[in-house]
Amino acid sequence: MTQIETFQKHEMPPTADVIVIGGGPAGTAALWAIERLAPGTRTVLIEKSDHLGAGSSVASLENFRTCWPSLCMARQMQRSVEVFHHADEYLGEGAAQAIALKQQGYLFCAFTESQASALKADVAHLHRMGLSHIEYLDADEVAYRYGWLGRRVIAAKYDPVAGWLDSNGLVHCYARCAQSARILFGIHDVRLCVEKGRVTGVQTADGVISAPRVLIAAGAGSVGVAQTAGLRLPVVLRPRQSFTTGWRHEAFPEHAPMLIGAAPFPHVRPEARTGAIFGWEYTWRSKRAASSAVSNQAGDALLEPLYPVEQLKDARFPSITLSLLARQFGHHDGEGFASPRYLSSLRHNIGYYVYRDGSVAYRTDAEGRQRPYDSERAIIDGWPGVEGLFVSVAHVGHGIMSSPAAGEIAASKVLGQPLLDPIFSQFGLDVPWVEHDENAL
Numbered sequence: 001m002t003q004i005e006t007f008q009k010h011e012m013p014p015t016a017d018v019i020v021i022g023g024g025p026a027g028t029a030a031l032w033a034i035e036r037l038a039p040g041t042r043t044v045l046i047e048k049s050d051h052l053g054a055g056s057s058v059a060s061l062e063n064f065r066t067c068w069p070s071l072c073m074a075r076q077m078q079r080s081v082e083v084f085h086h087a088d089e090y091l092g093e094g095a096a097q098a099i100a101l102k103q104q105g106y107l108f109c110a111f112t113e114s115q116a117s118a119l120k121a122d123v124a125h126l127h128r129m130g131l132s133h134i135e136y137l138d139a140d141e142v143a144y145r146y147g148w149l150g151r152r153v154i155a156a157k158y159d160p161v162a163g164w165l166d167s168n169g170l171v172h173c174y175a176r177c178a179q180s181a182r183i184l185f186g187i188h189d190v191r192l193c194v195e196k197g198r199v200t201g202v203q204t205a206d207g208v209i210s211a212p213r214v215l216i217a218a219g220a221g222s223v224g225v226a227q228t229a230g231l232r233l234p235v236v237l238r239p240r241q242s243f244t245t246g247w248r249h250e251a252f253p254e255h256a257p258m259l260i261g262a263a264p265f266p267h268v269r270p271e272a273r274t275g276a277i278f279g280w281e282y283t284w285r286s287k288r289a290a291s292s293a294v295s296n297q298a299g300d301a302l303l304e305p306l307y308p309v310e311q312l313k314d315a316r317f318p319s320i321t322l323s324l325l326a327r328q329f330g331h332h333d334g335e336g337f338a339s340p341r342y343l344s345s346l347r348h349n350i351g352y353y354v355y356r357d358g359s360v361a362y363r364t365d366a367e368g369r370q371r372p373y374d375s376e377r378a379i380i381d382g383w384p385g386v387e388g389l390f391v392s393v394a395h396v397g398h399g400i401m402s403s404p405a406a407g408e409i410a411a412s413k414v415l416g417q418p419l420l421d422p423i424f425s426q427f428g429l430d431v432p433w434v435e436h437d438e439n440a441l
Helices: 003-009 025-037 071-085 087-091 095-099 113-128 139-145 167-177 219-227 317-329 403-415 422-427
Strands: 018-021 043-047 106-110 135-137 155-159 181-185 191-195 198-204 207-210 214-216 235-245 258-260 267-271 275-279 346-356 362-364 370-372 379-382 389-393
Touching: 018 025, 018 198, 025 043, 025 167, 025 181, 025 389, 025 403, 071 087, 071 403, 071 422, 087 095, 087 167, 095 167, 106 113, 113 135, 113 155, 135 139, 139 155, 167 403, 191 219, 198 214, 214 219, 219 235, 219 346, 219 389, 235 317, 275 317, 317 346, 379 403, 379 422, 389 403, 403 422
Parallel strands: 018 043, 018 214, 043 181, 106 258, 214 389
Antiparallel strands: 106 155, 135 155, 191 198, 198 207, 235 275, 235 346, 258 267, 267 275, 362 370, 379 389
8 A cells, every 4th residue: 555545544734834825846845855854854745636636637638848037936937847857866666657747849930020029039038048958959950850830930939848748647746755744635725823923823614733934835726725714816717728639630740849839729639549638828708707796806716716617617718819820820721739639538627727816927117117027936935914824826837847946945935944946036026027927838
């Protein structure tokens, strides 16, 4: 019997040194990192589902990349990729096999001269940051390397270090490495216990666990956990969809990189041997969430999650995504991404992506006015005014790819130890803006 299997057999422990709320990449990575920084720390992770990685990870494309224009994000991803590349060293023997790393790259495609110029400028900026491995490919180079794409692609930005992995394998590797941790499944009605400005543990439907430090890392569920102590997390939630097919058109090879089209950036990569997985930054709307009590001013995000999230699926999403790709790559009815075979057998996925809201993501203009923007940065920090309470939220769909470094940042905060890289302080609540933290795709 493995360690993961025995976790469900344990009774509720009365005390812990640290409680982690949430069994996704953020929570399990924090367990792993706490054990590495302070072996023997009695950590308890509580998860409402009956297994790890049950939240938004199910809608993820499980990708990772290094071509981030803001320095703090680039460093976070570089550190995470280092862990992925040396998985057996960091995550235990057999981890490399478990996470099944595929480093097939990201290919950002340009179909017009203006798009090509923008990609060229992106690459120049990334080189100035020290990311010299990112390549700009002109039309001849694209045709030489990726002739199967067709003649519509006239330029590309290529990240050869990027790829994808098995997120389920990753979260279980984190958990197995946390030898001093206990993981409890099926834990409901979690409430923070706060007395005289400091956290004292959590109360659940199954009992109370006392602890001087609590980390909230429950994705969209973090909002409700914080509310139990009268706290409002400065985040908004956006449902994000993806879909997986068991069929892939013949010209799209198994060794292909992740393809990212032009705005609005539909993306796709090979999945398994014969399938593909698709997504894009779909501007979500739903009549089911039209109330001003739950939607933000723009109407494209929620202040609180609606459950089950499956009710927010847009049945048109797969066909719209395929239509976008077919139009950009020049595929006509019945060919390429315009083939109806893609729609014949697919799995439609949905989960919440959590973003900073405008109160902690804004730029101040010359007149002193605050201009909110969509930030790519997570919030990994202590909560002001409540000693011992920490959050690791707002991972914006990058929770899997950034999880090693995010876990280390969270562990440093929880344990009161220095950050691995000083620039990681920019994931703090009190940093509303960093350079190039907009339109990072």
